[in-house]
Amino acid sequence: MYQKICSLFASKGLQKGLLFLLVCAILGSLISTLPLFDTFNRQWVDSTIRNNGVLGVGYFMMFSAGAMAIGCPRQVMAFLGGYAFGFMQGTLLSVAGALIGCILCFFISRFLFRPFIKRRYAQRILRVNDFLKDKPMTKTIVIRLLPAGNNLLTNILAGVTDVKARHFLTGSAIGYIPQMAIFALMGKGIVVLSIWKIGLSVLLFCISTALSVRLYKQYKHSKLIQSTAASAVSESVRA
Template identity: 40%
Template sequence: MIAGLVGAGLLLRAIGAAPGTDWVDAHIRDDGLRGEAVFILLGIALTAAGAPRQGLAFLAGYAFGALAGTILAMIAQLGGCALAFAWARLVARGWAERRLAGRFGHRLRPLRDQLAGAPFSATLALRLLPIGNNLALNLLAGMSGIAALPFLAASAIGYLPQTIIFALLGKGVRVDGVWQLSLAAVLLAGSIAIGFWLLKQNRAMAE
């Protein structure tokens, strides 16, 4: 996975193109506060609807650079997370339960119980792993009855490594950024290792 990540970044940099960059060049980049506001609002809506947060971070890094891109992507991701969580909790809890507890219910019930038992550490472990579905976890947390604060706080911390990684990749595509791609690979390896360790600890405590 790490080798593929670096290879993809080098390939995109070599061909000088990536999905969504043309639109970002036309409507977001070099447009000051307006471009940043449009990016945040659109990012909140897209991540709340289930768009990959890693793609959002990549485009943020491409448009605004690694540091500003990370900050703006984090704001948009957390906004989308909170919106989906609140929607499942307040508006459509019954719909979310039917959607998530259908054919995959036997797989989701243990995860829901784990979230309810240790909302902060379980959420953090799942956010650090580069697998799973961001929207599904938001809906599952919203319908499970856990408190919003530990879920959102753990999500913010768990989002950060991959947000930095993909913002660095976006920045590396636009400029001669081999070091950004290398740093992204190292951060990905570290976040995966920490995520698996936390998940193992949570399972051990549950048993």
Template identity: 40%
Template sequence: MRARVIVKGLALILSLALLGYLFESSDLGNSINETWIDARVRGHGVNGALLFLLMGGIFTAIGLPRQIIAFLGGYAFSIGLGTLLGALAGLLGCMLSFGYARLFGKGLLRARLGERAGRFDRFIHEHPFAMTVLVRLLPVGNNLLTNLAAGISSIRPIHFFAGTLLGYLPQTLVFALVGSGVHIAPALKLALAIGLFLISGALGAYLYRHFRHGQSLDAQIDAALDETDKR
């Protein structure tokens, strides 16, 4: 992967770690806690979890980075529950944008995303579940555009949603860890998050290079992974 891809991902981790510090140590953190997380989610049991899922799904469906939702999940819950709910919220957002594209947006989106949807179709044709997992592991690409392109492609929803959920888990764990209040040294927590992020991204890049069967998902992804555009 190019250095800029790694730097972009690490910058997001560091910025969220700083936000977590502000949550715990400043008046800004107190106001944020009172207005949403602490007032609406944390300590509110099933109702709080359902609200988190709903809001996380809606915001990711319209383009909010799912990593932010994962961070908030780690902050509001434990690492394990925050990872699970963060991944499910991201999946709900995926289902909403995918469903919109499939049911209502084909005419509107075909002109804009038709070529991308065609590449997506060719890329996942032989192994739709496994290749969707691969796409979600990559630390590059646009999550919303992928959902919309998949919605106007021929992929079966069950393959796309199942692959999405599995592929979301590694990065969700990373950002839930950054946002969590787990009682370990902040430097160690940050080091663990960075290490997991690099491992997840490297695995996705390796699989992309070796199992894409000559197909290109996105020229920008190829460029980011130092691949030659073969279209």
């Protein structure tokens, strides 16, 4: 058990994720407490986003979807969503924004830039296609649960694979939720200066990472067993 915990914390993905959480917490605390940022963080957010009704939600949705479509980390948008709208609404809006950005990248890649992307990322596309060809929705969820990874590149590469759009997009929408909820909770915790909300978000992040890494390793191990078995059958047939 101890060794498993040590190996988890030795994971580069978890280390990067925890560092990202720490950076968000520090920046959020500075923005919330320093007079220098008072006009921006309270008056601007209140007037433009939080208390601006449907228009404020629209502004956030357009900004978050556009930002994530060009590569902004989805965790940043979830943090801002929690900061502006609170935990529940911030989570839902940031997930919706991430999904819109994912849809844009996926279909632009599939219908406009397919030949160029296939030439540029041929080997990566083969690996992604090989991973997603069985149980694509479940495996997409696993990919989205991982703390590390390039969200933009994943969307682009998936767009030129054989995976069906409904499987990839549904899996993405479900897989986005845990991390978006964690970072929205962190954003809400910063607003109200709640230590327990911040601490809970870190704990949930560690649990989510542990589960996602375990699932990913299980799928890779299963794939290796299937490949070995297929090779053995092929050799026996030739013999």
